[in-house]
Amino acid sequence: MNCFSGNIANLQQYNLQHNQLAQMCGSKDLFRDRYRILRILGRGGFGITFLAQDAMLPGNPLCVIKQLCPKVASAKTWQNACQRFEKEAKTLAKLGSHSQIPMLLNYFEGDGELYLIQEYVRGCTLSREVKQGGTKTEAEVKQFLRELLLILQYLYQNQVIHRDIKPQNLVRCADDGRIVLIDFGAVKEQLADICINSVHQAQTNFVGTMGFAPPEQFSLRPVYGSDIYALGMTCIYLLTGKSPVELENDGQTGEISWRNHVNVSNSFARIISKMVKMSLDERFQKPQDVIKALNVETELPNLSNCLTSKPLNTRYETKVETSESYVSSVARTAIAIREWKAKLKQRPEARG
Known part of the structure; x- marks a missing residue:
């Protein structure tokens, strides 16, 4: 990668009228003699995302x-930005071997800007899915949670924090129905750390989404528990159809109040x-902790339902208490x- 190209982007003055890729949308011109820009997918504080076609590959496949x-x-700061960008890009390339994380196809620097080329996942975000089809059932959210926890466990094993999990960054693949986690915030955070913004540094350097990001992330100290x-919070959105900012907080504890908006089992709640x-x-620390809790929540009702729910007769209870006869381990478990x-x-919480 080039160290410094001389054309430094300033997002405060940055607009689509001066953006080369934005001007190329819908035209036959190719970016870097390879990519045909189709349209803008999104725009945020750190840049713009485009849908494109790779004109050099057979079939001109879509990419982002x-x-x-x-x-x-x-x-000097630009060189530092390029070095951090390259490091994070290599991490994304490694993570892309997972079927539920977009594959990194290429990365490069040009004219004072940095580019990631990623696999395009055809599908619908969970945010749009809820808006179009309504909220999810407890069973559906449990299935979703199990699927996402496996992805988080994979990230945890690779020492990566996503930093921006939310319904808009979760895409249900139209081809096979799998959930794909997109838009990793780690690259943005690494770049934000070295960027100069003397007035609103803390506010600008925050990477995440209001409501979905926990308190420690606003302090720029994200952890795996973040x-x-x-x-x-994404599960709550799927159950209620409400974003965190639409929900009230408990006046005494400050915790989010969501139970009165949906009917779910106490154990899952x-x-x-x-x-x-x-x-x-007080929060789960690792994905495996949540997986274990879900397994216990699922297995206990199944085990108890296999056993008789009729009360024990007095004669049998007396034998158990006095140990006058042998009682099997299954009976003792029941x-x-x-x-x-x-x-x-x-317990009061069981009735809540």
Whole structure:
């Protein structure tokens, strides 16, 4: 990659009228003699995303061009930006081997701007899916959660924090129905760290989305639990159809109030509520922690339903208590489960 091209982008003065790719939309001209720009997919604080065709490959397959425009003021900071960009691009290339993360096809620098070329996933975002088809059931959200937790576990194993999980960044692939996680915020955050913005540095350097990002992310200290928080908020959106900013907060605890907007089982609600705890100490720390909680929540009802729900007769109870006869381990497990469920029903939170 070139160290410095001399044409430094400034997003405060940046507009589509002076953007080369925006001007090429719909034309027959090729960007870098290879990419035919079709249209703009999105625009944010760090750049613009375009839908394009790769004219050099058979069939002219679709791809996504992400044009990142870091605010830099010297050749030294630009060189630093290029180095960090290249490092993060290589991480994205490694992650792209997962079937639910877009493949990185190319990356390069040109005229003071940075470009990522990624696989285009044909499909619909979960945000649009809810707006068009309505909210999801508890069973559907559980299935979604299990699928996404496996992706987060993969990121965790590769020491990557996504930083911007939300319904708009989750695409259901039209070809096979799998959920694909797009638009990693790690590249943006690395570039933001070295960009100069003397007046609104903290505000500009924040990477994430209001409502879906937890408190520590606003302090520019995201952790693996930050993605768990965002995933929990996404589950709440799928269940309620409401974004976090539309929901109220508990006046005493400050936690998001969502239970009165949807009818879900208490056990599943406790899992979601722990995912979106404001305090990191009270929140699930790793994807595997949530997976274990979901497995326990699923297995206990199945086990208890296999056992008789009729009360034990007095004679049998007496034998158990006095150990006058042998009681099998299955029978002891049945007794323990019934006692546990009886105690659970007496707890205030179980009635909530």
